[in-house]
Amino acid sequence: MEGARQRQDQLTKPRGSLGRLEELAIRLAGITGHVRPRFPSKAVIVLAADHGVVEEGVSAYPQAVTAQMVGNILAGGAAINVLARGAGARVVVADLGVAALLPDDARLIQKKIGHGTRNMARGPALSANEALEAIRVGAEIVEGEVDRGLDLVATGDMGIGNTTASSAIVAAIASWAPAEVTGRGTGVDEAGWRRKVAAIERALEINRPDPRDPLGVLAKVGGYEIAGLVGVILEGAARRIPVIVDGFISGTAALVATELCPAARDYLIAAHSSVEVGHRMILEQLELVPLLNLDLRLGEGTGAAMAMHLIDAAAALLDEMATFAEAGVSQRAETTVAEFKSPLS
Amino acid sequence: MEGARQRQDQLTKPRGSLGRLEELAIRLAGITGHVRPRFPSKAVIVLAADHGVVEEGVSAYPQAVTAQMVGNILAGGAAINVLARGAGARVVVADLGVAALLPDDARLIQKKIGHGTRNMARGPALSANEALEAIRVGAEIVEGEVDRGLDLVATGDMGIGNTTASSAIVAAIASWAPAEVTGRGTGVDEAGWRRKVAAIERALEINRPDPRDPLGVLAKVGGYEIAGLVGVILEGAARRIPVIVDGFISGTAALVATELCPAARDYLIAAHSSVEVGHRMILEQLELVPLLNLDLRLGEGTGAAMAMHLIDAAAALLDEMATFAEAGVSQRAETTVAEFKSPLS
Numbered sequence: 106m107e108g109a110r111q112r113q114d115q116l117t118k119p120r121g122s123l124g125r126l127e128e129l130a131i132r133l134a135g136i137t138g139h140v141r142p143r144f145p146s147k148a149v150i151v152l153a154a155d156h157g158v159v160e161e162g163v164s165a166y167p168q169a170v171t172a173q174m175v176g177n178i179l180a181g182g183a184a185i186n187v188l189a190r191g192a193g194a195r196v197v198v199a200d201l202g203v204a205a206l207l208p209d210d211a212r213l214i215q216k217k218i219g220h221g222t223r224n225m226a227r228g229p230a231l232s233a234n235e236a237l238e239a240i241r242v243g244a245e246i247v248e249g250e251v252d253r254g255l256d257l258v259a260t261g262d263m264g265i266g267n268t269t270a271s272s273a274i275v276a277a278i279a280s281w282a283p284a285e286v287t288g289r290g291t292g293v294d295e296a297g298w299r300r301k302v303a304a305i306e307r308a309l310e311i312n313r314p315d316p317r318d319p320l321g322v323l324a325k326v327g328g329y330e331i332a333g334l335v336g337v338i339l340e341g342a343a344r345r346i347p348v349i350v351d352g353f354i355s356g357t358a359a360l361v362a363t364e365l366c367p368a369a370r371d372y373l374i375a376a377h378s379s380v381e382v383g384h385r386m387i388l389e390q391l392e393l394v395p396l397l398n399l400d401l402r403l404g405e406g407t408g409a410a411m412a413m414h415l416i417d418a419a420a421a422l423l424d425e426m427a428t429f430a431e432a433g434v435s436q437r438a439e440t441t442v443a444e445f446k447s448p449l450s
Numbered sequence: 451m452e453g454a455r456q457r458q459d460q461l462t463k464p465r466g467s468l469g470r471l472e473e474l475a476i477r478l479a480g481i482t483g484h485v486r487p488r489f490p491s492k493a494v495i496v497l498a499a500d501h502g503v504v505e506e507g508v509s510a511y512p513q514a515v516t517a518q519m520v521g522n523i524l525a526g527g528a529a530i531n532v533l534a535r536g537a538g539a540r541v542v543v544a545d546l547g548v549a550a551l552l553p554d555d556a557r558l559i560q561k562k563i564g565h566g567t568r569n570m571a572r573g574p575a576l577s578a579n580e581a582l583e584a585i586r587v588g589a590e591i592v593e594g595e596v597d598r599g600l601d602l603v604a605t606g607d608m609g610i611g612n613t614t615a616s617s618a619i620v621a622a623i624a625s626w627a628p629a630e631v632t633g634r635g636t637g638v639d640e641a642g643w644r645r646k647v648a649a650i651e652r653a654l655e656i657n658r659p660d661p662r663d664p665l666g667v668l669a670k671v672g673g674y675e676i677a678g679l680v681g682v683i684l685e686g687a688a689r690r691i692p693v694i695v696d697g698f699i700s701g702t703a704a705l706v707a708t709e710l711c712p713a714a715r716d717y718l719i720a721a722h723s724s725v726e727v728g729h730r731m732i733l734e735q736l737e738l739v740p741l742l743n744l745d746l747r748l749g750e751g752t753g754a755a756m757a758m759h760l761i762d763a764a765a766a767l768l769d770e771m772a773t774f775a776e777a778g779v780s781q782r783a784e785t786t787v788a789e790f791k792s793p794l795s
Contacts, residue, residue, distance in 0.1 A: 117522050118529055119510065119636040123752070124725065124745030165464065165782050173779040177462050182772025184463050191759070191766055291464040292782065380469065398743065399760075400469030407468070414536070414759035415744075421536055427527025434518040437510050437637065 109134035112141070115428040119437065123422060125396070126415070129374070130423040133416065136347045136372050137256070141424040144257035144347075147194035147413055148250050149185060149406040150337050151178060152243065154202030154329035155221030156266030157230065161304040163269045165292045168221070171265045172205035178263065179212050184403055185261055188410035192417075194259065196406075199246055201239055202329030203264075216242045222328050225273065225308040229325045236324035236332045243336025251344055257416065258341045258348055259376070260355040261406020264330050265291075268381060271357035273305045273326035275383045277314040278360060279390060286383035288353075288402075319364035327361075334358030339365070342372035347416065351409040352379035352401060356387040363391060374416065377401055377408035454479035457486070460773040464782065468767060470741070471760070474719070475768040478761065481692045481717050482601070486769040489602035489692075492539035492758055493595050494530060494751040495682050496523060497588065499547030499674035500566030501611030502575065506649040508614045510637045513566070516610045517550035523608065524557050529748055530606055533755035537762075539604065541751075544591055546584055547674030561587045567673050570618065570653040574670045581669035581677045588681025596689055602761065603686045603693055604721070605679050605700040606751020610636075613726060616702035618650045618671035620728045622659040623705060624735060631728035633698075633747075664709035672706075679703030684710070687717035692761065696754040697724035697746060701732040708736060719761065722746055722753035 109131045114120055121127060133142045153175045159168050177183045178198050189196045199214035200207055204221035207213060218238050222230035231239075247258060268290035275286045283305040289298060305326075312325035323332050335358045341348040342362075350359045350373050363370045375393035378385060380402040388395060396412045429436050454476045459465055466472060478487045498520045504513050522528045523543050534541045544559035545552055549566035552558060563583050567575035576584075592603060613635035620631045628650040634643060650671075657670035668677050680703045686693040687707075695704045695718050708715045720738035723730060725747040733740060741757045774781050 116529075117519065117527060118748055122636065122746065122748040123529065124747065126744055126746070167780050170780050173777070174462070177772055177777040177779055180772070180777065182462060182770075182777050184461075184468065184767055184771055187766050187770045188763055190770075191763055291467065396744075399471055399741075401467065401471070402469065403463050403467040411760065411763055415756065418533055418536055418756055421532045422529055425527075425532045425535075426529055427522055427525070432518070432522040432525065432527050434522055435512050435515050 106131050106135040108140035109423060113423060116426040117429055117432050117434045126419040126422060129416065129419040133347055133420055137345055143420050143424060144417060146254040147192065147257040148197050148255055149189050149194050149259040149261050149410055150197045150246055151185060151261035151263055151406055152199050152201050152330035152333040153263040155204035155264060156270055156328050157222045157224035158226055158269050158304055159266040160224050161226050161300055162297060163301040163304050164265050164290060165297065166265050168204055168265050171263060172203050172207055174263050175200065175203060175207060179210055183405060184407050185405035185410060188407055192410045192413040194410060194413060197246060197250060201242060201333045214246060218329055225312065225326045226304045229312055230270065230327055231324045233320060233324045236320060236327060239329045239332035240336035243333035244340035247337050247340035256346060257413065258337065258346050259406050259409035259413065260334050260337055260348065260351050260358065261409065262330050262334065262354040262404050264328060267328055267330060267354050269301050269304060270326060270328040270331060271354050272383050273308050274322055274357050275360065275387060276305060277309060277322045277326060278316050278319065278364060279386065280316055281386065283309065286386060288381040288383060319361045323361050331358050335362045338362040339369055342369040347374055348372055349374045349376050349409040349412050351376050351406045352404055353381035353384040354404055356384050359391060360387050374412065376412035451476050451480040453485035454768060458768060461771040462774055462777050462779045471764040471767060474761065474764040478692055478765055482690055488765050488769060489762060491599040492537065492602040493542050493600055494534050494539050494604040494606050494755055495542045495591055496530060496606035496608055496751055497544050497546050497675035497678040498608040500549035500609060501615055501673050502567045502569035503571055503614050503649055504611040505569050506571050506645055507642060508638065508646040508649055509610050509635060510642065511610050513549055513610050516608060517548050517552060519608050520545065520548060520552060524555055528750060529752050530750035530755060533752050537755045537758040539755060539758060542591060542595060546587060546678045559591060563674055570657065570671045571649045574657055575615065575672055576669045578665060578669045581665060581672060584674045584677035585681035588678035589685035592682050592685035601691060602758065603682065603691050604751050604754035604758065605682055605693065605696050605703065606754065607675050607679065607699040607749050609673060609675050612673055612675065612699050614646050614649060615671060615673040615676060616699050617728050618653050619667055619702050620705065620732060621650060622654060622667045622671060623661050623664065623709060624731065625661055626731065628654065631731060633726040633728060664706045668706050676703050680707045683707040684714055687714040692719055693717055694719045694721050694754040694757050696721050696751045697749055698726035698729040699749055701729050704736060705732050719757065721757035
């Protein structure tokens with residue numbers, strides 16, 4: 106970071122004039138351990154799973170959409186495909202717990218641990234072993250990508266009902282009231298929102314998750330894809346690969362990951378500020394300032410894919426710009442009032 | 451715009467979930483007149499010129515830096531080169547009024563109208579004819595690029611002293627106090643900032659620009675590159691090419707352009723929110739919400755080049771995403787409370 110900072114100050118621009126891109130480049134140097142890091146090999150890891158709590162009428166879309174959207178992503182037609190193509194990133198899709206049997210497809214990583222979670226409003230969504238297994242699968246997917254040269258990873262999710270699980274996790278860990286951390290997800294109406302809050306309240310009442318036990322919280326009111334993203338984040342951080350955290354679901358996974366391992370926080374880059382109210386609370390808690398604010402509420406890793414452009418830009422500026430010496434440009438004059446004789450004075 | 455909106459609502463995502471990117475894509479359709487616009491041919495137009503007001507000690511850098519930085523941009527070592535390369539845009543550099551004689555270079559558009567402006571603290575910076583000539587040159591540069599297939603244009607500037615001229619223009623047009631619209635530019639210290647405000651106050655006192663005469667304001671307290679950017683903006687808008695407005699200098703040109711022709715406003719996309727206080731006031735005045743907020747204060751078109759990624763993303767999403775029908779994905783269920791029988795009730 107010190108080397109990157111020194112180089113930053115020799116580049117042909119007023120010191121600090123590239124604002125947050127300068128800080129970002131210096132952080133990227135710290136994460137990777139390289140003074141001039143670059144990120145040619147990028148992946149968005151999209152983990153898919155279903156949620157038993159949809160029985161409570163918490164989502165605007167039917168559960169079948171999770172499997173349908175996995176198909177859409179595999180076919181290249183989803184928002185994340187478009188944005189990842191634009192950012193030069195590959196999309197890695199894994200089934201960690203979709204309720205439907207998905208067709209055999211070589212492009213899909215088949216790691217189904219269960220057919221959706223159990224309904225957390227009636228009991229624990231996952232067992233502790235299931236949650237741990239999902240974390241392990243997430244970490245393994247990153248390992249596989251590292252073998253393919255990965256140097257920048259983004260988190261993505263697909264799962265009808267997963268904003269309900271995420272709100273429950275955030276409420277449990279941060280001891281916030283469910284109504285405060287619950288948004289409209291894919292767009293439930295007022296009655297749906299009330300059902301969603303009620304389901305979270307029941308889930309917390311029945312399961313009594315302990316805020317000091319993040320794994321327990323993840324199992325009791327979480328989901329397969331959220332736990333998998335915890336694994337993606339921890340493995341990425343451990344490998345010194347910058348982890349771009351997408352929106353609310355990914356942010357919830359980041360919250361759990363940093364509860365498990367506080368040092369992981371420094372390897373995270375917050376992509377954007379989602380419309381979901383709980384996401385802003387997570388970002389404040391993690392003291393991460395998002396790069397973008399585009400009122401997104403889609404998930405899939407869409408915000409993270411767009412943030413890749415800014416990460417590439419920050420790294421390219423640090424790496425490619427000419428220094429004052431190389432370009433023969435005069436540095437800042439340390440002027441004093443006395444040096445200037447105003448023609449009017 | 452109506453066609454783009456209809457398509458937007460058929461794409462495989464919850465309606466509105468791509469937030470500002472959806473609105474942006476619809477605006478791009480309106481600007482270009484195409485339901486699915488794309489932008490393969492992009493240019494950042496960087497206009498360079500000097501400012502006589504630097505005699506007053508208003509800048510942290512010596513005037514020679516303008517010419518040196520033009521050389522740096524031509525050699526490909528400046529921030530704008532790095533960012534334009536990343537965005538797939540060409541950099542078009544023109545000398546409209548640099549105080550030094552620049553070496554012959556086929557890559558430089560030589561359109562010098564004068565050797566820097568006159569010191570606006572002592573009299574008019576430009577004559578009305580010089581300002582008009584600069585506008586004409588800016589428009590001609592866009593015409594030339596249109597002949598090369600241009601379909602997305604960004605504004606950029608290079609000129610030591612040009613935040614002083616921009617603050618004077620904004621103060622004159624919007625009747626704001628100079629101290630309110632004056633920032634630190636490339637980074638003057640407190641004494642430098644006071645000299646800068648004093649120079650603007652003297653310029654307004656001596657030249658008495660009329661806020662109802664934007665051309666007069668542009669001549670009296672403006673600059674060659676700022677006037678040139680007015681031409682770039684007006685010609686871009688007239689050709690139905692989206693114009694990405696960079697930071698404070700470009701924003702000042704946009705303010706003048708929309709005073710001359712209010713309809714031009716709808717063709718402008720605000721790239722980012724600069725650190726310069728006057729820039730935020732311009733954006734409010736123009737009712738433009740910037741895409742990025744990265745605390746930049748560099749100019750050159752750097753923020754605009756980065757905004758190109760978001761514009762490409764918005765257009766690609768509208769163009770490339772699958773529709774619900776194409777992907778076989780279920781649409782939103784219009785659920786009612788009655789449809790859901792909670793297993794707990």
